[in-house]
Amino acid sequence: MEARDFELIIGQNIIDRYHADDTRSDVFELLGRQWDLLDDVWPPAYSPGGELYADLIPFGEMSAFLEMGCGTGIMSVLAALAGTKRVLGLDLNPNAVRNTEMNAKRHGVADRVTARESDLYSAVEPGEKFDGIYWNPPFFDAPEEFVDNSIWHETMFDPNFAKLRTFLKDGLDLLTPSGKVYLWFGEALGNPTLVGDLAKETGYTLNILKKVEMDEIPEALADAFPADLVGGDPGNGHAAWHLHLIELTPLKSSLNSQ
């Protein structure tokens, strides 16, 4: 079976798990704080991501920060709490936009956090620039013909990583001269060089700020992964999967060509 077929199975298992979950509450706790969770917004408690390592991102030095696919808006709120003066959360999902506004209000940073409905950068206004851009993107490649534009497919799947590629490429134009892109990403099953290859192709150098091994992935998602896929020898048909917080710095030539 192709790696992307496995990714399809895992992504669909996670979606099915979400819909079958009758224990999910509309408020959850993470990082010692309470957060609102609206329906059909990715629940960070399923698989806490970059927000666990937010202290590795220099928010205190940023005037402006953009969170792509902000979901509940945790990273946007953490950026504002850490001192970033202007934070913009963008998401395709209107519930995520509302959810980000709710959490900004809950944590007293609504004056610094704005959220907009947006397909990638479509809602960025002319002239807006950012010192940091972050995304915890849809992790899974999947055959294009399978994926529709439902909010859960948009949340989980990115056929051929076309969105991730556009996110990186178009982000170059929105960064301040010292600006950087941050990505929370699980390297694709069977394709451990994916992010490095995409970074090279789109014009960044890559620095891994944090790497989390597969066996640290929370129990909540473990049953979505076919048992024969994890923990084995990658050379033996098994997939290795790690999660990373990655810092991407534009190559000088990319900035010069703007």
Ligand SMILES: C[S@@+](CC[C@H](N)C(=O)[O-])C[C@H]1O[C@@H](n2cnc3c(N)ncnc32)[C@H](O)[C@@H]1O
């Ligand atoms: C894996 S979730 C991460 C949510 C949140 N950032 C977090 O870490 O909890 C991916 C998010 O990206 C959003 N998304 C997917 N495609 C998008 C697009 N083309 N433009 C904007 N947001 C998108 C989804 O709606 C979803 O909220």
